[in-house]
Amino acid sequence: MNQNLFDLLAQAQSLLDEGFSSLPSTPPPSLDAQAASILGEAATRLQDNYPYSHPLYAGQMLKPPHPIARAAYALAMSVNPNNHALDGGRASSAMEIEAVAALAKMFGWPQHLGHLTSGGTFANLEALWVAGQLAPGKKIAASDQAHYTHSRISSVLGLPFVSVPSDNTGRIDLAALEFLLATGEIGTVVVTLGTTAIGSVDPLDQIVALQQKYSFRIHVDAAYGGYFTLASNLLPETRHAFDAIPHADSIVVDPHKHGLQPYGCGAILFRDLTVGRFYKHDSPYTYFSSNDLHLGEISLECSRAGASAVALWSTQRLLPYTPGGDFSRGLESGRSAAIELNRRIAADPRFLAPIAPPQLDIVFWAVRSPEATPSASSALAQSIFDEAARRDLHLALANLPLRFFPPETFPGHSSGTVTCLRSVLMKPEHLAWLDAIWQRLDEATVTALSIPREPLF
Numbered sequence: 369m370n371q372n373l374f375d376l377l378a379q380a381q382s383l384l385d386e387g388f389s390s391l392p393s394t395p396p397p398s399l400d401a402q403a404a405s406i407l408g409e410a411a412t413r414l415q416d417n418y419p420y421s422h423p424l425y426a427g428q429m430l431k432p433p434h435p436i437a438r439a440a441y442a443l444a445m446s447v448n449p450n451n452h453a454l455d456g457g458r459a460s461s462a463m464e465i466e467a468v469a470a471l472a473k474m475f476g477w478p479q480h481l482g483h484l485t486s487g488g489t490f491a492n493l494e495a496l497w498v499a500g501q502l503a504p505g506k507k508i509a510a511s512d513q514a515h516y517t518h519s520r521i522s523s524v525l526g527l528p529f530v531s532v533p534s535d536n537t538g539r540i541d542l543a544a545l546e547f548l549l550a551t552g553e554i555g556t557v558v559v560t561l562g563t564t565a566i567g568s569v570d571p572l573d574q575i576v577a578l579q580q581k582y583s584f585r586i587h588v589d590a591a592y593g594g595y596f597t598l599a600s601n602l603l604p605e606t607r608h609a610f611d612a613i614p615h616a617d618s619i620v621v622d623p624h625k626h627g628l629q630p631y632g633c634g635a636i637l638f639r640d641l642t643v644g645r646f647y648k649h650d651s652p653y654t655y656f657s658s659n660d661l662h663l664g665e666i667s668l669e670c671s672r673a674g675a676s677a678v679a680l681w682s683t684q685r686l687l688p689y690t691p692g693g694d695f696s697r698g699l700e701s702g703r704s705a706a707i708e709l710n711r712r713i714a715a716d717p718r719f720l721a722p723i724a725p726p727q728l729d730i731v732f733w734a735v736r737s738p739e740a741t742p743s744a745s746s747a748l749a750q751s752i753f754d755e756a757a758r759r760d761l762h763l764a765l766a767n768l769p770l771r772f773f774p775p776e777t778f779p780g781h782s783s784g785t786v787t788c789l790r791s792v793l794m795k796p797e798h799l800a801w802l803d804a805i806w807q808r809l810d811e812a813t814v815t816a817l818s819i820p821r822e823p824l825f
């Protein structure tokens with residue numbers, strides 16, 4: 369437990385309370401022994417989780433919020449502001465505007481229209497909704513490695529959706545994309561900078577170049593990868609993709625993924641301020657307290673947690689988005705850990721490394737099996753995953769296309785998928801823990817490979 373966090377929070381809370389001290393006092397409901405026992409029960413129930421904040425948790429995209437985000441969120445909860453309208457949260461709305469401007473500045477956007485959302489799904493929904501308003505009837509195109517949310521959102525919005533194949537590195541296939549663009553039916557291309565499965569980065573620079581020949585809108589889904597624009601250790605092709613962000617029409621980034629925030633914090637930014645017109649609506653109840661912009665006037669969600677904005681704003685003040693700063697170094701550290709883990713995997717005859725090295729901080733690999741079939745390899749991956757968990761190392765599994773591996777990795781199998789081990793090395797500490805991670809992976813692999821297996825047919 370972080371006593372320092374609770375001390376700082378108590379200090380900040382009494383300062384906040386002073387602001388309302390002229391009011392007649394009303395004692396808050398006190399928490400009795402029953403409350404204590406319920407909290408104890410909740411604590412015990414919560415033990416039923418993987419240890420997400422520990423560096424030996426190296427599985428899914430889960431990163432602990434920074435303590436200042438926790439403290440700021442808890443502080444704001446005592447006010448419980450609602451960033452829908454200025455009536456519900458003046459200070460937190462102002463902080464949201466500043467926090468979103470810091471995101472826009474990080475992406476090199478001189479101006480923007482945007483706001484926080486409950487997460488990447490809703491942020492992408494707003495992006496595709498605006499895209500549909502601007503080009504009714506035109507298709508949304510995204511790669512087969514894009515987040516599944518895009519096809520689902522398109523169906524919610526009644527927009528036609530087309531999936532574009534990805535290449536053997538998980539990036540959108542440019543030739544296939546251009547073929548589709550030539551039909552004139554594509555209104556918007558979703559470009560993923562950091563796919564959820566493997567962290568591959570679509571070549572945004574080359575997609576921007578296609579706008580010379582075809583007219584279409586570009587939406588960048590950087591829910592996972594957006595913050596990597598700050599990192600200094602990207603591959604040149606990845607750097608070029610991030611450097612093209614200023615040409616995008618809209619961008620989504622999730623501060624609750626790599627921005628050290630508790631869940632409930634995504635963001636949508638539009639480059640063209642005039643798309644605000646699509647959000648226009650009257651509200652009979654709100655917007656009376658000020659003629660200034662109420663964030664609900666440019667957001668599809670109504671009530672939103674002002675506490676999210678306060679947490680993000682506070683975290684940005686402590687860890688500003690400056691290249692070379694502490695925040696950026698944290699991202700670089702996870703990426704270095706991924707490069708090193710991938711290097712060890714590629715050098716280990718028990719494992720099969722993919723064709724392409726990691727573009728961000730996500731590593732995946734298959735397991736070599738005597739049968740050299742996807743099914744035998746998949747079964748071994750599953751058993752290493754289980755053995756690793758027994759040694760407190762928590763990895764993830766993913767079914768990935770065979771084409772991500774060198775040809776003839778699985779002789780006689782050219783299409784289909786294989787279950788791979790996958791590790792998202794999002795925590796800055798993962799680099800220092802890499803030997804500990806590797807040691808457990810090694811032991812888990814030795815055990816898994818020694819377990820007698822049923823013959824596979």
Ligand SMILES: *Cc1c(COP(=O)(O)O)cnc(C)c1O
Nearest residue numbers: 487488489515564589591592622
């Ligand atoms: C996580 C993710 C999403 C969905 O965002 P949520 O915050 O989970 O709603 C969308 N796109 C990408 C690329 C993601 O990684």
